[in-house]
Amino acid sequence: MVLDVIRALGRRWYVVLVGAIVTAGLTVGAYVTTPPEYNARALVLLLPSEVAVGEGGNPFLTLGGLEQPAGILVAYFSSAPAREDVKQQSPTAQYVVGIDDSTRGPVIAIDVTDTSAEKTLDTLTFIADRIPVELAALQEQVDTPADAVITSIPLTVDEKAERGMGATIRMMIAALVVGITATCITAFALDGLLRRRQLRRSGELSEQPEKPEKPEKKRRKHRGSKQEDAASASVDDEHTPVPVSASTGRER
Template identity: 55%
Template sequence: MILDVMRAMARRWYIVLTGLILTAALTWTAYQATPPEYEARGLVLLLPGANAVPDGGNPFLALSGLEQPASIVVAYFGSTAAQEEVAGVSDTAEFSVQLDASTRGPVIAIDVTDQTAEGTIETLDFLAARVPEELQRLQNEVGAPAPSIISSMQLVTDDEPEADNSGTVRITIAALAAGIVATGVATFALDGVLMRRRTRRRAKAAAQFGPSTSVDTEAVALDADPAPEAAADYDALVGAEEIIPSDDPAVDDPVGGESPADDPNETADPQQGSSRSARDRVSDPERVSSGSGRAGLDSRAGRNR
């Protein structure tokens, strides 16, 4: 099967060339239609209030219990209001605000994906600034005392986004593979159609004009066996001879054959136009060929009679 496809592609190379050009165009279009995406990430840590840390204590040792406030802040950024705020910054940006699964503690992870590097960084900076604002708003609404107000700090924020080409590569490879497969299938199918059409044309021409070797075969047959023509010519001569009746037995039987009177099983037929010896000569082409000179003499003798 593979060998047949390769032979078909070799015969229809122009179809293969056209298919490869179209495949290249399809691949380029797919690459341009799916540009790479840019990703950026930021981490925000919640810190306990002043009354939760003893004098001279370390705030990082008092982080327990802050996962609950962090979850409340994360829940807000999953709302429609937060999505509308981000759409005002970049309508093509996608973001995710959730607790960081890689650490234990009140760490909020902000992930942003956009089609441009500028839009990605701008959206990340916007969300990183909105997290402490939303945290402060929620505490003010519940009337939390100032010494217990929870604060936040940015642990890390990407300055340059990272390009993600995985989607572009997948689409490009898919377009390239589809173009190559389509080229092979189209070439093999068209080659089959053209080959069948050519076979039908040849069969039609053979049926209409006959095989090209028929005339040559007949010519060879005629050259190889000229005896039938010689026999026919001699039969004509004998017929001309029998038109003039003769009473001389030597003329009726030039080669010394038996006459009808000599054979009791045979009777002469004056209307038959040939004797037994003449029929014997006609039935034996070699005898006719070898005795053609003698037949001519016998014919002339009959006419002289």
């Protein structure tokens, strides 16, 4: 099957050539038209309350139990109101807020993707600034005492957005696959169609009946055969011996 396809592509090389040009154009078009993506990341750490730390205590030693408040914040930023707020900040921004897997503790990771570096950093700063605000609002709703309030601090915030080529590469690969597939299918289908036509024509020529002779030629042929029969009969008469009578010596 693979050899048949390769042979068909070789016979229809002109289709392959045109397909290669079109595929190259699609790939370049995908690279040019795909909007760029910029990525930025921030990490925010939740800190325990004064009551949990105690006088002269180290807050980093009492981070246990803060994963649940961090999970509540993550759930909030996944809600429709939070996404609407981010959309007003930048309609093209995409973000993910979740618990950072690389650390064991209440560390919230913020990943933002947008069409420009400036928009990406602005959206990242907006979400990072909203975390302490929403954390305080959640605790006010349950009347948390001032000395038991959980706080947060930014660990890292990217100051420069990096351009990502993931979407562009995906679009280029898709254009390449579509172009190659369409070229192979077209060349193989055209080869099969043309070969069937050739076989049909050769079969029609081999099965074509002989043309009947015209009546005039038949009559001429018949007359000629009669003349040949008469001539052959006269020749036979000349060579036939004539019987002679024994008594008279005359021919009968």
